[in-house]
Amino acid sequence: MDNHLSVLNSLMEFCDPLEVTKDQLRDYLGQFLDQPKTYAYHLCGLKRFYRDFLGCPDLVDSFKFPSIIPRPKFIPSKTELRECASWLDQKDLALFLTLASSGARRSEVLTLAVKDVDLDRRMFTPSDSQGFSICMDDDLFRTKMKKLVLS
Structure with a gap:
């Protein structure tokens, strides 16, 4: 829950979350395009808020989660x-x-x-x-x- 609130606080610094457009959300998420895990973190919070809490799935359903390639862990012998x-x-x-x-x-x-x-x-x-x-x-x-x- 705290993670989602953190995303909303970040979004509030960018725009008004209650009067946001799809383009504004795209611009907001665009800040994180070079960081797939951060992008997914913010998208998860946005989907939870707009789709599940406000009942506005049309704002966030077109955004897809990035594929994240896991780094193999090095385990020394x-x-x-x-x-x-x-x-x-x-x-x-x-x-x-x-x-x-x-x-x-x-x-x-x-x-x-x-x-x-x-x-x-x-x-x-x-x-x-x-x-x-x-x-x-x-x-x-x-x-x-x-x-x-x-x-």
């Missing part, structure tokens, strides 16, 4: 991760290994305390979690983390 890990100092290495082996969010890892980590069971429980634990899946992680925690 274990060898590449180990090479990166070899460049880090101990504190950064602990953070890197935790993120790489758990898939946890940065905020979850950065709020961890030593009491939250169980190296023998290869898991940790973020303090703000609601009883869930996150598993760490890597022998390199366990070996290095034991050295880091015990030193």
Whole structure:
């Protein structure tokens, strides 16, 4: 809902949303033609407002969503991760290994305390979690983390 309100606020800076024409909407959306995701975001808000809320589908039905080509995600190999890990100092290495082996969010890892980590069971429980634990899946992680925690 907040997203749609953001689009309407942006439109109000461009023109009066209650007296808008199809050409004005075309000009408004034209600002975002080189940014397909942003264009789709604004078009979604406009369609929700004019078609669903005001019952004026004729204003927005001719506008089509752009095709968005997803970028493939690069996932480094274990060898590449180990090479990166070899460049880090101990504190950064602990953070890197935790993120790489758990898939946890940065905020979850950065709020961890030593009491939250169980190296023998290869898991940790973020303090703000609601009883869930996150598993760490890597022998390199366990070996290095034991050295880091015990030193």
